[in-house]
Amino acid sequence: MENFTFYSPTYFVFGKDEENNTGKYVKRFGGSRVLIHYGGGSAVRSGLLDRVKVSLEAEGISWVELGGVKPNPRSGLVYEGIELCRKEKVDFVLAVGGGSSIDSSKAIAAGAVYDGDFWDYYQGKMVEKALPIGTVLTIAAAGSEGSPDSVITKEDGMLKRGGHGEALRPAFSILNPALTQTLPAYQTACGITDIMAHLFERYFTNTQDVEVTDRVIEGLLSTMIHEAPRVMENPDDYQARANIMWAGMMAHNNCCGVGRVQDWASHDMEHELSAIYDCAHGAGLAVVFPAWMSYTMEHDVMRFAQLAVRVWGCPMDFAHPEVTARAGIEALRRFLRSIGMPENFAGLGAREEDIEKMAHTTCYGNGRDGHIGGFVPLGEEELKEIYRLMV
Amino acid sequence: MENFTFYSPTYFVFGKDEENNTGKYVKRFGGSRVLIHYGGGSAVRSGLLDRVKVSLEAEGISWVELGGVKPNPRSGLVYEGIELCRKEKVDFVLAVGGGSSIDSSKAIAAGAVYDGDFWDYYQGKMVEKALPIGTVLTIAAAGSEGSPDSVITKEDGMLKRGGHGEALRPAFSILNPALTQTLPAYQTACGITDIMAHLFERYFTNTQDVEVTDRVIEGLLSTMIHEAPRVMENPDDYQARANIMWAGMMAHNNCCGVGRVQDWASHDMEHELSAIYDCAHGAGLAVVFPAWMSYTMEHDVMRFAQLAVRVWGCPMDFAHPEVTARAGIEALRRFLRSIGMPENFAGLGAREEDIEKMAHTTCYGNGRDGHIGGFVPLGEEELKEIYRLMV
Numbered sequence: 058m059e060n061f062t063f064y065s066p067t068y069f070v071f072g073k074d075e076e077n078n079t080g081k082y083v084k085r086f087g088g089s090r091v092l093i094h095y096g097g098g099s100a101v102r103s104g105l106l107d108r109v110k111v112s113l114e115a116e117g118i119s120w121v122e123l124g125g126v127k128p129n130p131r132s133g134l135v136y137e138g139i140e141l142c143r144k145e146k147v148d149f150v151l152a153v154g155g156g157s158s159i160d161s162s163k164a165i166a167a168g169a170v171y172d173g174d175f176w177d178y179y180q181g182k183m184v185e186k187a188l189p190i191g192t193v194l195t196i197a198a199a200g201s202e203g204s205p206d207s208v209i210t211k212e213d214g215m216l217k218r219g220g221h222g223e224a225l226r227p228a229f230s231i232l233n234p235a236l237t238q239t240l241p242a243y244q245t246a247c248g249i250t251d252i253m254a255h256l257f258e259r260y261f262t263n264t265q266d267v268e269v270t271d272r273v274i275e276g277l278l279s280t281m282i283h284e285a286p287r288v289m290e291n292p293d294d295y296q297a298r299a300n301i302m303w304a305g306m307m308a309h310n311n312c313c314g315v316g317r318v319q320d321w322a323s324h325d326m327e328h329e330l331s332a333i334y335d336c337a338h339g340a341g342l343a344v345v346f347p348a349w350m351s352y353t354m355e356h357d358v359m360r361f362a363q364l365a366v367r368v369w370g371c372p373m374d375f376a377h378p379e380v381t382a383r384a385g386i387e388a389l390r391r392f393l394r395s396i397g398m399p400e401n402f403a404g405l406g407a408r409e410e411d412i413e414k415m416a417h418t419t420c421y422g423n424g425r426d427g428h429i430g431g432f433v434p435l436g437e438e439e440l441k442e443i444y445r446l447m448v
Numbered sequence: 449m450e451n452f453t454f455y456s457p458t459y460f461v462f463g464k465d466e467e468n469n470t471g472k473y474v475k476r477f478g479g480s481r482v483l484i485h486y487g488g489g490s491a492v493r494s495g496l497l498d499r500v501k502v503s504l505e506a507e508g509i510s511w512v513e514l515g516g517v518k519p520n521p522r523s524g525l526v527y528e529g530i531e532l533c534r535k536e537k538v539d540f541v542l543a544v545g546g547g548s549s550i551d552s553s554k555a556i557a558a559g560a561v562y563d564g565d566f567w568d569y570y571q572g573k574m575v576e577k578a579l580p581i582g583t584v585l586t587i588a589a590a591g592s593e594g595s596p597d598s599v600i601t602k603e604d605g606m607l608k609r610g611g612h613g614e615a616l617r618p619a620f621s622i623l624n625p626a627l628t629q630t631l632p633a634y635q636t637a638c639g640i641t642d643i644m645a646h647l648f649e650r651y652f653t654n655t656q657d658v659e660v661t662d663r664v665i666e667g668l669l670s671t672m673i674h675e676a677p678r679v680m681e682n683p684d685d686y687q688a689r690a691n692i693m694w695a696g697m698m699a700h701n702n703c704c705g706v707g708r709v710q711d712w713a714s715h716d717m718e719h720e721l722s723a724i725y726d727c728a729h730g731a732g733l734a735v736v737f738p739a740w741m742s743y744t745m746e747h748d749v750m751r752f753a754q755l756a757v758r759v760w761g762c763p764m765d766f767a768h769p770e771v772t773a774r775a776g777i778e779a780l781r782r783f784l785r786s787i788g789m790p791e792n793f794a795g796l797g798a799r800e801e802d803i804e805k806m807a808h809t810t811c812y813g814n815g816r817d818g819h820i821g822g823f824v825p826l827g828e829e830e831l832k833e834i835y836r837l838m839v
Contacts, residue, residue: 266687272671276663
């Protein structure tokens with residue numbers, strides 16, 4: 058295990074009806090003039106936004122609002138939000154929605170108190186100061202409700218990049234599993250895939266002696282495998298939604314990723330797919346991960362076998378561990394298929410002829426030096442091969 | 449799963465040599481005049497205390513010190529620490545040691561800014577204000593480095609009671625596994641037992657649909673079972689110590705206990721044992737837990753069977769689940785024996801003739817109403833029976 062620091066100071070409020078306490082928590086964490094930032098119609102139609110406003114009103118907190126966040130949130134709306142915050146002297150940014158609304162809110166919160174262009178933060182500069190952020194989560198997926206990360210797409214060139222910094226951790230996050238019950242099945246499945254991907258990115262490491270984080274990751278993956286069919290079968294299953302929602306937070310606040318080199322090549326590869334084709338992030342990951350696993354399996358067969366045995370319940374083939382390792386990857390494919398995720402480029406609307414370009418951008422974009430991945434370092438040629446496995 | 453809040457804002461600094469950065473973190477979290485509070489000779493002899501002081505000096509931070517904390521820390525020293533803090537205008541309490549030093553520091557930090565008697569906090573009053581606390585941990589056991597709890601024994605009547613409140617969560621905790629390498633084997637084993645007990649107290653619940661926290665608890669228990677023999681065999685095994693140390697934090701900061709009713713009857717029963725016989729807390733728990741399990745098993749055989757299968761690797765007897773459940777309890781007994789823990793009253797120096805008194809105090813002490821335990825409520829008669837199973 059390597060030396061690390063871990064800091065997750067977000068106040069989590071979990072359970073039924075808790076969005077009605079939003080105003081109370083905004084006040085506790087110092088907000089008096091709020092930007093409510095959200096996506097499209099569902100938060101409005103469901104009455105969620107009204108409930109949040111009523112709770113702010115009850116605490117005497119005023120607000121301005123900015124809707125229109127889209128999946129793979131764009132820089133244009135971030136600039137708009139920053140202007141609005143400055144003009145309206147906003148002192149607190151409240152995200153109502155999923156990872157996209159939260160990530161866009163984080164970018165606004167950082168940009169509003171920064172003299173330069175907020176995009177600097179998405180080109181490697183660490184975020185050290187931001188307005189306090191609160192979230193009312195409506196999708197279990199991105200883990201942004203408990204993470205110091207944000208992903209934004211710059212329209213100019215469709216560059217999808219990540220910003221980071223402890224200042225981006227929300228002051229509070231309200232997680233009401235019931236709010237996720239109205240999600241379409243496809244979005245629910247994308248969220249499940251995203252959560253599992255956050256766990257895989259941490260699981261595949263060359264760091265030795267990380268039993269404690271291995272075991273927690275395996276436990277969270279087992280939870281997802283247990284709960285996913287329940288929620289796909291019955292979208293109103295509050296308890297299954299609740300288990301998935303807490304697993305989603307733990308998967309990405311990094312309590313199970315500390316002390317180990319992580320990988321993240323699959324996320325990097327997926328970001329090119331969703332930047333170009335605007336596909337759902339989770340759907341992209343469903344196509345990338347099995348391909349990446351098949352390609353990298355030989356690097357550490359026993360780690361793949363451990364995953365297969367402990368998480369997928371595959372029998373260990375002691376004479377041929379690679380058989381077990383491969384069975385685990387096949388189990389993941391079957392699982393993703395069973396929840397309705399795409400299996401290849403066709404399912405994403407992606408095109409084989411873009412592979413060269415994607416491999417190049419993945420390697421060299423965002424100031425990268427031509428290689429990505431902490432488990433198996435991958436260069437342009439290797440990435441082309443992996444992308445080809447997805448066709 | 450029930451509604452909950454979760455808040456663990458401690459900044460964790462984990463790894464080799466990190467105690468040399470203590471001064472930096474005291475400064476970051478606002479300390480300028482520190483009380484260093486510690487136990488006995490080992491922190492002095494090992495040079496740890498000197499390294500901590502050098503790091504404070506480097507940041508221009510002054511200090512006073514108070515040593516002499518004993519296992520099952522006493523109220524007398526707490527009163528002394530409170531006086532010292534007031535007289536010396538201390539603004540930060542730094543614990544150097546294990547759970548006892550940390551718990552005593554928490555009591556001092558709360559008492560120093562409270563007009564009444566600090567013992568009020570150990571009789572049910574919630575701690576809402578305290579001086580900021582930092583810890584340099586030397587024993588993986590109590591989890592106090594990441595918890596909002598503290599346990600103090602009042603000399604007058606030897607009452608061992610718990611105080612609680614978010615203000616008791618340390619601002620930072622420095623966890624260097626190497627500092628635990630010099631512990632005697634018995635203390636190491638007591639720590640392992642304590643960590644596992646914190647997990648069992650959360651595991652045994654009547655709350656339904658808590659797969660995510662079940663799985664994380666099981667993962668942490670599996671880690672302990674894997675790492676304990678390594679560290680008993682080779683006390684200098686840094687990696688095994690590291691896995692145990694992080695598991696110890698996660699076992700008790702409550703990330704795996706949220707949304708479920710917990711039990712804690714075994715801790716209550718043990719507190720009587722260590723208050724009267726001054727035995728090590730972990731050793732007491734090693735005697736209490738198997739007895740408590742045997743007594744309560746029939747209340748939920750399938751939960752005990754789940755633990756036996758998932759954690760101890762017992763084969764499931766589908767026709768007779770109670771056989772599997774019992775095998776899990778036996779596996780725990782064997783495990784505790786293998787790390788040198790006592791099995792009965794004799795191993796603790798406890799006496800059968802004290803059972804009546806202990807059962808009574810456990811039930812009615814600390815303002816209790818005659819019953820303890822969230823999984824199976826236990827009254828005086830039941831407690832007598834369980835204590836008798838330990839003879």
